[in-house]
Structures are given as structure tokens and as C-alpha cells.
Amino acid sequence: MMREMEVRTSKREEMVDVTRAVEEVVSSSGVKEGVCYIYVPHTTAGVFINEHADPSVARDIRETLARLVPSGAGYRHLEGNADAHIKATLVGTSQAVLVRGGRLLLGTWQGIFFAEFDGPRRRKVLIKVLEG
Amino acid sequence: MMREMEVRTSKREEMVDVTRAVEEVVSSSGVKEGVCYIYVPHTTAGVFINEHADPSVARDIRETLARLVPSGAGYRHLEGNADAHIKATLVGTSQAVLVRGGRLLLGTWQGIFFAEFDGPRRRKVLIKVLEG
Amino acid sequence: MMREMEVRTSKREEMVDVTRAVEEVVSSSGVKEGVCYIYVPHTTAGVFINEHADPSVARDIRETLARLVPSGAGYRHLEGNADAHIKATLVGTSQAVLVRGGRLLLGTWQGIFFAEFDGPRRRKVLIKVLEG
Numbered sequence: 001m002m003r004e005m006e007v008r009t010s011k012r013e014e015m016v017d018v019t020r021a022v023e024e025v026v027s028s029s030g031v032k033e034g035v036c037y038i039y040v041p042h043t044t045a046g047v048f049i050n051e052h053a054d055p056s057v058a059r060d061i062r063e064t065l066a067r068l069v070p071s072g073a074g075y076r077h078l079e080g081n082a083d084a085h086i087k088a089t090l091v092g093t094s095q096a097v098l099v100r101g102g103r104l105l106l107g108t109w110q111g112i113f114f115a116e117f118d119g120p121r122r123r124k125v126l127i128k129v130l131e132g
Numbered sequence: 133m134m135r136e137m138e139v140r141t142s143k144r145e146e147m148v149d150v151t152r153a154v155e156e157v158v159s160s161s162g163v164k165e166g167v168c169y170i171y172v173p174h175t176t177a178g179v180f181i182n183e184h185a186d187p188s189v190a191r192d193i194r195e196t197l198a199r200l201v202p203s204g205a206g207y208r209h210l211e212g213n214a215d216a217h218i219k220a221t222l223v224g225t226s227q228a229v230l231v232r233g234g235r236l237l238l239g240t241w242q243g244i245f246f247a248e249f250d251g252p253r254r255r256k257v258l259i260k261v262l263e264g
Numbered sequence: 265m266m267r268e269m270e271v272r273t274s275k276r277e278e279m280v281d282v283t284r285a286v287e288e289v290v291s292s293s294g295v296k297e298g299v300c301y302i303y304v305p306h307t308t309a310g311v312f313i314n315e316h317a318d319p320s321v322a323r324d325i326r327e328t329l330a331r332l333v334p335s336g337a338g339y340r341h342l343e344g345n346a347d348a349h350i351k352a353t354l355v356g357t358s359q360a361v362l363v364r365g366g367r368l369l370l371g372t373w374q375g376i377f378f379a380e381f382d383g384p385r386r387r388k389v390l391i392k393v394l395e396g
Contacts, residue, residue, distance in 0.1 A: 002297070002364060033134070035169060035262060037299060039362050041371030043315040049225040050217055051175040056208035057217045063208075064201055064218050069328055076320035076327075085314055085321045086328045093313040093374075094360050096226050098171050098260050100134060105258060107173030110225075126369060128362050130299060130396040132262040165266070167301060167394060181357045182349055183307040188340035189349045195340075196333055196350045228358050230303050230392050232266060237390060239305030242357075264394040 001029045002128045009119035013066070015058035018047075019111040022097075022127055023104055029129040032102045039094040039126040044084035044118035046091035047125070052111025062115075065090065084117035091115050099129060133161045134260045141251035145198070147190035151243040154229075154259055155236055161261040164234045171226040171258040176216035176250035178223035179257070184243025194247075197222065216249035223247050231261060265293045266392045273383035277330070279322035282311075283375040286361075286391055287368055293393040296366045303358040303390040308348035308382035310355035311389070316375025326379075329354065348381035355379050363393060 003025045007016055018038075026036050040047050051057040065087045075082030095112065098105040106112075114125060135157045139148055150170075158168050172179050183189040197219045207214030227244065230237040238244075246257060267289045271280055282302075290300050304311050315321040329351045339346030359376065362369040370376075378389060 002362060002369075035260065037360060037362060039360075039369070041369065041374060043313075043321070043371065043373045048221050049175075050221050051209075054209055054211075056210070057175070057214065060207045060209050060214045061218050061221050068200060068332060075324045077315075077318055077324050078320070079318075082321065082324045086325050089312050089314050089325050090222060090354060092224065092356065096169060096171075096228065096360065098134060098169060098258055105134075105171070105173065107175065107256075109175045110173060124371075126362055128299065130262065130394065132264065132396065167392065180353050181307075182353050183341075186341055186343075188342070189307070189346065192339045192341050192346045193350050193353050200332060222354060224356065228301060228303070228360065230266060230301060230390055237266075237303070237305065239307065239388075241307045242305060262394065264396065 005125045007114045007123045007125055009116040009121055012119055013062050014116040014119055015062055016114040017052050017111050018114050022112050025127045026099055026104055026129055031129040031131045034099045034129055034131040036097045036099050037128045041124055044081050044088055045123055046088040046115040047095050048091045048113050049095055049110050051109045053109055058113055081118045087117045137257045139246045139255045139257055141248040141253055144251055145194050146248040146251055147194055148246040149184050149243050150246050154244050157259045158231055158236055158261055163261045163263045166231045166261055166263040168229045168231050169260045173256055176213050176220055177255055178220040178247040179227050180223045180245050180247055181227055181242050183241045185241055190245055213250045219249045269389045271378045271387045271389055273380040273385055276383055277326050278380040278383055279326055280378040281316050281375050282378050286376050289391045290363055290368055290393055295393040295395045298363045298393055298395040300361045300363050301392045305388055308345055308352055309387055310352040310379045311359050312355045312377050313359055313374050315373045317373055322377055345382045351381045
């Protein structure tokens with residue numbers, strides 16, 4: 001069971017909370033016990049899991065990555081988005097979350113964020129729920 | 133087959149070797165071939181796999197993260213632990229290890245570390261062994 | 265179904281494109297739908313997924329990691345490769361890619377890179393294809 005989801009971003013860098021959308025895919029999959037994969041098939045965007053109660057956490061993550069990997073800092077890749085490729089690599093291309101009782105087993109404060117580093121764009125996220 | 137494990141940390145930042153505990157969960161699961169997931173349901177702690185023969189490696193990892201993401205460096209999140217959220221995001225929320233012959237297929241020098249970035253606390257780690 | 269693959273590196277730091285080799289393992293596994301794990305059983309090497317059309321992207325990733333985690337910067341681990349352990353932790357020990365129609369579901373620009381941080385060496389990569 002695999003589902004493709006669209007995410008539209010409106011800025012160059014943006015952390016989009018996709019928790020509810022992923023939860024709906026898990027529900028509709030009918031899988032009660034297993035593992036849910038969230039996979040980003042792009043090279044200038046990623047996915048991470050962290051606090052979504054206070055939106056300033058995602059902002060701190062974005063700003064710290066921008067400090068560590070500044071844009072336009074003499075990279076070899078000439079498309080002007082080398083920093084986005086590097087940030088995506090640091091954050092990661094996929095996440096796995098356990099599924100129990102037909103629901104994502106996220107911690108109390110955890111949410112799933114699509115991490116846009118080279119928007120605005122129309123992006124895809126692949127979600128697969130493996131039973132077991 | 134899912135198991136919840138408790139980890140108690142005693143400092144603000146601490147890398148706890150949980151390899152043996154995870155290995156025991158795999159043994160008791162009865163699964164011979166598959167994949168073991170180690171999932172941290174927290175937003176200021178993570179999990180990584182690296183050398184556990186020499187404890188100075190985990191210390192170097194901790195100190196380098198502290199240098200790259202210093203605590204109290206003007207973050208927006210006002211609970212004083214923004215650095216912990218960012219470090220957890222860089223290190224990651226989960227790890228997957230292959231299982232063969234009923235054992236974790238770790239490399240000779242590899243161990244599994246629970247990474248505490250905002251302790252001391254009583255933490256949970258979820259472990260799932262998927263057969264296949 | 266698990267397969268072990270050898271990767272030979274020729275420099276201290278080198279990003280080796282292993283996409284085709286992983287694709288061949290998936291093909292020969294006969295699995296049509298599932299998840300493919302790429303696991304590195306080493307502590308000074310990792311694996312990541314990013315652009316492989318322009319080789320300068322992997323170079324930018326390597327050079328940025330070298331800037332953030334310089335070698336020989338007063339680490340406690342005395343084997344001279346502490347930076348390699350830290351880089352491997354940041355990049356990650358494993359990756360998961362979805363499988364559909366017997367093929368890796370990589371994005372258009374995505375490739376799988378073995379990340380050598382302490383070569384030249386003869387390395388192993390474990391590949392497992394889980395059906396489901």
C-alpha cells in the first residue's frame with residue numbers, strides 16, 4: 001500500500017507540518033500494526049520529526065541550518081541551490097514511524113515536517129505502510 | 133512485535149549505549165530474519181549508531197554537536213532547550229538495523245546510542261522487529 | 265533476502281554512487297513491492313541519497329561536512345579519524361527506499377551514495393529487500 005501526496009510550498013525555505021495528512025493515509029490503509037515510511041523523492045527537500053506544538057522550534061531548526069550551511073557560499077554546483085542539497089542530506093530523505101492500533105506511534109510532542117529548502121514548489125511525498 | 137524500553141539519563145547531554153538491551157529484545161522476539169527499528173518518541177533526544185568500543189567517540193560526537201549548535205544562542209523557542217531540538221533533528225529520531233539468524237547485523241565496531249540532549253530525564257525507546 | 269556488496273574507495277573522503285548496484289540487487293531479489301534497506305556496517309562511513317546527475321553536488325556535501333567537522337580539531341578519540349565518526353553520524357548509517365514494480369522508487373535526480381570518510385578502504389554495504 002503506497003500513496004503519493006502533494007505538498008505546495010510558498011517560500012524558499014519552509015517547514016510544512018504534514019502529520020495529519022500522513023495519519024490519514026495510515027488510517028485509510030487499514031493496517032493496524034506495522035511501520036509507516038515517509039519518503040521525499042527530491043534532492044533539495046527532506047523530512048524530519050520534531051516538536052510541532054510550538055512553531056518556533058521548526059523555525060529554529062531552519063535558521064540553524066541556514067547558519068551552518070549558508071546559501072551562496074562558494075559552492076561548486078552552479079544552480080544556486082547547493083545549500084538546499086546539503087541541508088536535505090543533513091535532515092534526511094525519509095523517516096519511519098511505528099504503527100499500532102491503526103495509528104502512528106508518535107510521541108506527545110512529535111510532528112512530521114516536510115522540509116522545503118528550495119521552494120516555492122509543488123512537491124511529492126510518498127507514504128507506504130508496511131504490515132507486520 | 134513491539135516493545136517499550138526505559139532509559140534513565142543523569143546529565144543534560146549523555147550518549148547511552150543501548151546495544152545490549154536492543155539485542156535482548158530481538159532475541160526474545162523470536163524473529164530470525166528481518167529489520168529492527170529503534171524509535172525515540174521524544175523531541176529533545178535521538179538515536180544514532182557509531183563506535184562503542186572507545187567511549188571517547190560518543191564524547192566527540194556530543195562535543196561537536198554542542199559546538200555547531202550551542203545552547204542559549206538566541207533561539208526563538210523560549211524553553212531554553214532549542215539546541216536540544218535541533219541536535220535531535222540532526223542525529224535522527226530512529227534507526228533501522230538488519231536482523232539475521234536472530235541477531236542484530238551490526239558491524240564489528242557499531243553500537244546503538246540513545247542520545248540525550250535535554251536530561252536528566254526518564255525516557256522511552258520503542259523497539260519493533262519486523263519479520264521478512 | 266539479504267545481499268552483501270563490496271565498495272572499494274581510493275581516497276580518504278569519497279562519495280561513491282552505488283545506485284546501479286543497489287538497483288541490481290532489487291531486480292534480482294524478485295520483490296515487486298516493498299522497501300529496500302541500504303545499511304553500512306562501519307563507523308567511519310555512511311550512506312545518503314541526493315543528486316547524482318551533477319557530481320559537484322556530492323563534492324559540495326563532502327566539502328561542507330569537512331568545514332563543519334574539520335579533521336584533527338582536538339578530538340578525544342586518538343586514532344586520527346574522530347571527524348570521520350562524526351560525519352558518518354550526521355549523514356547516517358542506513359537509508360530506506362520504497363520499491364514498486366520491482367524497481368527503486370527514487371526521484372528523478374536522486375542517487376544513492378556510499379560516503380567514505382576514512383579511506384581508502386575495502387568496505388561492505390548490506391542490502392535487504394523487504395516485501396510488503
